[in-house]
Amino acid sequence: MVVLMGGLEPQTDAKEVGMKCGISCGMAGWYTERHPKLDPVATMTDGVFVAGVCQGPKDIPASVAQGAAAAARVQGMITKGEVMIEPIVASIDEEECSGCRICNNMCPYNAIEFDDVKEVSRVNSALCKGCGTCVAACPAGAITGAHFNNEQIFAEIDGILWDAKPKEELQNAN
Numbered sequence: 033m034v035v036l037m038g039g040l041e042p043q044t045d046a047k048e049v050g051m052k053c054g055i056s057c058g059m060a061g062w063y064t065e066r067h068p069k070l071d072p073v074a075t076m077t078d079g080v081f082v083a084g085v086c087q088g089p090k091d092i093p094a095s096v097a098q099g100a101a102a103a104a105r106v107q108g109m110i111t112k113g114e115v116m117i118e119p120i121v122a123s124i125d126e127e128e129c130s131g132c133r134i135c136n137n138m139c140p141y142n143a144i145e146f147d148d149v150k151e152v153s154r155v156n157s158a159l160c161k162g163c164g165t166c167v168a169a170c171p172a173g174a175i176t177g178a179h180f181n182n183e184q185i186f187a188e189i190d191g192i193l194w195d196a197k198p199k200e201e202l203q204n205a206n
């Protein structure tokens with residue numbers, strides 16, 4: 033049996049909408065889910081779900097099942113009454129921020145806003161996933177990842193290298 037059908041392709045503005053919602057597209061332009069088997073309706077942005085043909089060609093029953101699953105996930109979040117967010121988030125020291133805006137377009141989760149009045153950037157901790165991209169990019173060193181500031185990282189490196197230190201140095205430290 034040969035089944036003929038027209039080809040499907042994503043909406044022309046799919047990428048633009050995806051950028052606004054913080055979801056990414058695959059090579060063919062369809063929205064990508066968090067995990068095809070373990071989390072097929074969630075996206076990398078918490079609270080944003082995909083269902084139906086925006087994710088790729090599929091039939092009506094599959095689209096309906098996905099829509100129901102996405103609705104159940106949203107309802108689950110709402111009925112809980114509160115949302116847990118990542119403990120490791122970035123923050124910007126407004127005193128150090130020069131307002132260069134380099135970080136503004138780097139965040140893959142659109143978590144950085146620019147305050148036009150104060151001319152500084154600010155992280156929306158509800159959206160931040162703590163990926164560290166902005167921390168590395170800021171030329172002024174104004175951004176810090178919670179639990180990953182320079183002192184903490186150097187202390188961890190010291191701890192890892194503790195056994196490799198010469199004995200005299202360890203005795204002096206004690």
Ligand code: SF4
Nearest residue numbers: 129130132133135170
């Ligand atoms: S990159 Fe750093 S200095 Fe520039 S706007 Fe962002 S936080 Fe401010």
Ligand code: SF4
Nearest residue numbers: 139160161163164166
């Ligand atoms: S740490 Fe990552 S997710 Fe958080 S604001 Fe910076 S770039 Fe965005």
